[in-house]
Amino acid sequence: MTKEQKDNLFLLVKSLTKSEKRQFKLYVGRLDVNQNSKFLNLFNFLDKSKVYDEAAILKRGIVKKQQLANVKAHLYRQILISLKLNPSHQNIRSQIREQLDFASILYHKGLYKQSLKILDKSKDVAIQNEEKNLAYEIVELEKIIESQYITRSISSRADELTIQSKELSSLNEFASRLSNLSLQLYGIVLKSGYVKNEIESKEIKDYFKDRLPKINIQVLGFREKLWLYNAYLWYSFLLQDFKNCYRYALKWVNLFYENPQMITVNPVFFLKGNNYLLEALFFIGNKEKFQDHLLKFQDVTSGKKFPSNENVQALTFLYFNLNSINLYFIDGSFQDGVNIIPKIEDELNTFKDRLDDNHVMIFYYKFANMHFGYGNNKECIYYLDKIISNKSFLIREDLQCFARVLNLVAHYEAGLDYNIEALLKSTYKFLIKTNDLYEVQKEMIKFLRGLQDIYPQDMKKAFEKLRDTLRKYEDHPYERRAFLYLDIISWLDSKIQNIPIGEVIRQKYHKNN
Known part of the structure; x- marks a missing residue:
């Protein structure tokens, strides 16, 4: 196997x-x-x-x-x-490259005029479709040919090509610096998740400021704006600034709707932009806008004009289904959410070879959370075990940490407390090892460890005390990240009020909206 x-x-x-x-x-x-x-x-x-x-x-x-x-x-x-x-x-890039190859063959046969004619047409297509790296390659070959194919217009032609080469080179360098910055920030997200303290926050802010090139938005084309919004988006995500995440993700998606031909040329970036837009709305908790954008996303991706290949199909499945699950978390509709898990899991098995371990484990974590919210604690533990037992270095550290914390709570809820002490020790050890032990987690572990010493009649007071302790961390710039992975406060409220977690979340949602 x-x-x-x-x-x-x-x-x-x-x-x-x-x-x-x-x-x-x-x-x-x-x-x-x-x-x-x-x-x-x-x-x-x-x-x-x-x-x-x-x-x-x-x-x-x-x-x-x-x-x-x-x-x-x-x-x-x-x-x-x-x-x-x-x-x-054969997409637009392969078509341009094919023409570039043809022009190169004609050049080597000494048919300069024919070669230049093909290059000129290809360059226009490349620029129209924001393929500026290819356009730069074409201009460089044009310069070589023009230096051998002498015409009366060589002086003006040389100036024209030189200016064009400089402009394309400048824009390519700008896009490259932004794409490098975006990729580095994304790598930090995958490695350790959101910033955990003031030191990390300052490091990220300095890192971003030092590497962000000077911007004149007036001269930027589609591609440069796309990388600019991409970089700002990851920067905002790292700082848990979800309003700015929404702002830049919306700019990203609207960029495609303003240039609809680019959806066909760059379908992957269109899919990613929509995913980040929906993620930001999920964290903000705006269900109405979330549903509107999810439906629009579904309409576009299921349309006949939308590109279809294995990669696009896999990403469409990934982003649509992850966000379909998130929809039920916003207002605690866990019963409805649990019902869609079997269908998604069947399709997930089809796409597993085309998805990385990290995204598969995110599905399992969401399945586990959904079952936990509905009260299916043994099912929750089943999916969490898939994450905890996975030794792949590709799995995000923060995901592994919170899977272990949720595993402790699910074992308690399921009445499987015969080995809770061993689980507490292993979880504590793992959190220290990954340097991911913070006040919310410390309080949770301390509470679970002391449960056996609490009399049944005092249990409600113990839950209230823990809730009051944790509430002061809800708006803490770094501790609040724990509540993005696991809604501990709603769980405690459900224990205190003796009602399902979903009902608690629904009450909060209607109160806030």
Whole structure:
């Protein structure tokens, strides 16, 4: 089973659609010599196999052991070439690159005029579609050709190309600096989540300020604005400034609606922008706007004009379903939320190979929280165990920490307190190890550890005391992050009032809205 997950060729073969397999065989079959080739026989064998089994390949006599690596590499390359020729994989970037290749061939044949004509048209297409890196490549080739294809207009042409090259280079450098900044901030989010203290907050603010280039919004195109909003969004997320998250995510999404052709060119960024917009609205707790944007997102992504490939399908599933779950958390509709879990989990198994471990574990954490809210504590523990037992370094530390805290509470609620002491010790040890032990968690562990010494008639007072202690942290700039992962206050209110958590959250939601 391990090899099934790790063998790249097997995963590529299994990702092919029926039409892609048919095209591959037609592509290979164009040469008679390929009809009974080793790489085609290997393809047919892998296509029929359920798991990757190297021993079975050798036993079948398809290829000798010494040849296997080379045959696999050749097959992998042939599949990629075949996919490249498939119209469904030919986006605007591949079309521009193809024209650039044609122009290069004509140049090397000395057909300068024909080459320049193709380059000029391709450059216009590249600039219109915000492919400025490709546009810069085209201008650089134009400069080389113009230096050999002498015309009377060479002086003005040289000035024109020089100015264009400088402008494109400047914008590309600006976009590169912003994309680097955005990626670094995203990496920090994945590694450790939101800032935890004043020192980290200052570090992030200084880091952002030092690396943010000077901005003249008037000269920025679509791509530069996109990276600018992206960088500000991650900066705001790290600082838990969710109103600014909403502000920049909305700018990001509106940028696409103002330039609808860019949705087709950059569908992944359109999907990501909508996801962050919905996340920000979830944290703000605005259900009305959340529903409106979720429905609009669904309408656009299910439309015939929206691009469809394996990557886009996986991301659409990921973002739509994560946010569909979040909808039920806003007002505590856990009963309705629990009902959608089986369908999402079935689809999740289909997309698992195309999603990273971190996102799969986020689904499990949300499933666990939903079951906890509805009172299905054993189901909650089942999903939390999938996170806690996962040793992948890709899993966010903050997610692992709060999964362990919720696990403690769920064990208490389920009456599984026979090993609570061992769980308390292991959780405490893990939080110290990851430097993620803060006042909210300390108070929770202290409370759970002392439960056995509290008389039943004093239990309500104990819950009230803990709630009052934790409430002072709700608006604390760094401690409040705990409540984003686990609504401890609502759980305590439910214990005090002896009503379901969902009812407590609904009451709070209606009071605030």
